[in-house]
Amino acid sequence: MNKTDLKKPLAFGFTTLVFVSMLYLSDFESSIEALGQARHHLLVAGFVLANAPVLVYAKVWKNMLDISDIKLSYSSSLKVVLANTFVNNLTPFGNIGGEAAATLYLSGLTGKKKSKIFSAVFSASIINFTPLIILGLTGGILLGYISLAQSLTGLSMIILTSLWITYSPEMGFSNPLPLKIKSFLSETANGLSKLRDRKKEVVYLLFLTHIAAVSSIASVHFIGLSLGYNLSIPLLVLAMPLARIGNYAPTPGGSVAYEAALTGILTYLFPVSLQSAALITAIYRAITYYTGIVAGYIGVSMLEFEGENLFNGDKGET
Known part of the structure; x- marks a missing residue:
C-alpha cells in the first residue's frame, strides 16, 4: 500500500479520534447514560434535519451548472454533491477540497473548461454559504454581540468584492498575476457575471439555502432537546454560523477546529456545562x-459506475 492509499483511512481515523476525544471530554460513561435516556424520536428528528440540506445544495449545484450550459439531472447533481462531501470529509483541505475535485471530474467528463465549471461550482458555494453570513449577522445584531456599524462594514466589503468579481472583466482590469492564473480568474468572473441575468433564480435559490441553514440550526436544537437542554433558537442562529467557520480549517472535514468552535460557543452562549456542550457537538458531528x-461513498461509486452516461448533454468544447 502506497502513501496515496493510506490518506483516506488516516483521515477517517483522525476524525474518528477527534470524535472519541469529544466523548471522553464529555465523560464517556455519563455520555452513554445520557444517550440511553435521551428522547430518541427527537434525535431522529435531529438526524433528518442535519442531513436534509444536502438536497437543497444539489438543487443549487444543478441550477448553477445549468447556467454554465452543463446539463445535469437532479439525481446526477445530488451524486456530485455527495461526492463533493465525501472528498471534503476525507482530505486535509477543510470544506474547500471537494469543489476542486468536482471541477476536475466534471471537466474530464464533459470536456468543458475547468474555469467554466469552477465558476458554476464557486457560485453554488457562495449561494450555499450566504445564509450563514446573513443569519449570523442578524443573530449578532439582535442579541447585541455585533453592532450595526460592524455589520454594515462587513456587508460593504462583501458587496465591493462581488462588484469587482462581476465587473472587472468588462473594465479590462489588469494585474501582475501569471497569465494562466489571470486567464482562469477572468473566465471564472465572466461565468459569475451571468448571474446578473438570472436574478429571480438566484433569489429563489437563496431562499432555499436559508431554509437549509435553518434546518441545520433546528437539528442542534432538537439534539439538545433530546438530552434535556432547551437551546434557544435565536442564540443558535448566532452560534452555528460562527462555528461553521471552523469547517474551513485544513483538516478532514474541518475536524478539531469545528468541534472546538461549536463546543466553546455553546458553553459561552448557553447555560450548559463543557461536558454537555461537547456531547451535543459530538452527536451533531457524528x-x-x-x-x-x-452517502458520499455511494455517490462516488455511482458516478464511477455511470461514467460517460452521467450527463444528458453532449460534451462541450475545451
Whole structure:
C-alpha cells in the first residue's frame, strides 16, 4: 500500500479520534447514560434535519451548472454533491477540497473548461454559504454581540468584492498575476457575471439555502432537546454560523477546529456545562460527518459506475 492509499483511512481515523476525544471530554460513561435516556424520536428528528440540506445544495449545484450550459439531472447533481462531501470529509483541505475535485471530474467528463465549471461550482458555494453570513449577522445584531456599524462594514466589503468579481472583466482590469492564473480568474468572473441575468433564480435559490441553514440550526436544537437542554433558537442562529467557520480549517472535514468552535460557543452562549456542550457537538458531528462519508461513498461509486452516461448533454468544447 502506497502513501496515496493510506490518506483516506488516516483521515477517517483522525476524525474518528477527534470524535472519541469529544466523548471522553464529555465523560464517556455519563455520555452513554445520557444517550440511553435521551428522547430518541427527537434525535431522529435531529438526524433528518442535519442531513436534509444536502438536497437543497444539489438543487443549487444543478441550477448553477445549468447556467454554465452543463446539463445535469437532479439525481446526477445530488451524486456530485455527495461526492463533493465525501472528498471534503476525507482530505486535509477543510470544506474547500471537494469543489476542486468536482471541477476536475466534471471537466474530464464533459470536456468543458475547468474555469467554466469552477465558476458554476464557486457560485453554488457562495449561494450555499450566504445564509450563514446573513443569519449570523442578524443573530449578532439582535442579541447585541455585533453592532450595526460592524455589520454594515462587513456587508460593504462583501458587496465591493462581488462588484469587482462581476465587473472587472468588462473594465479590462489588469494585474501582475501569471497569465494562466489571470486567464482562469477572468473566465471564472465572466461565468459569475451571468448571474446578473438570472436574478429571480438566484433569489429563489437563496431562499432555499436559508431554509437549509435553518434546518441545520433546528437539528442542534432538537439534539439538545433530546438530552434535556432547551437551546434557544435565536442564540443558535448566532452560534452555528460562527462555528461553521471552523469547517474551513485544513483538516478532514474541518475536524478539531469545528468541534472546538461549536463546543466553546455553546458553553459561552448557553447555560450548559463543557461536558454537555461537547456531547451535543459530538452527536451533531457524528450524524453529519459519518453520514456524509457513507452517502458520499455511494455517490462516488455511482458516478464511477455511470461514467460517460452521467450527463444528458453532449460534451462541450475545451
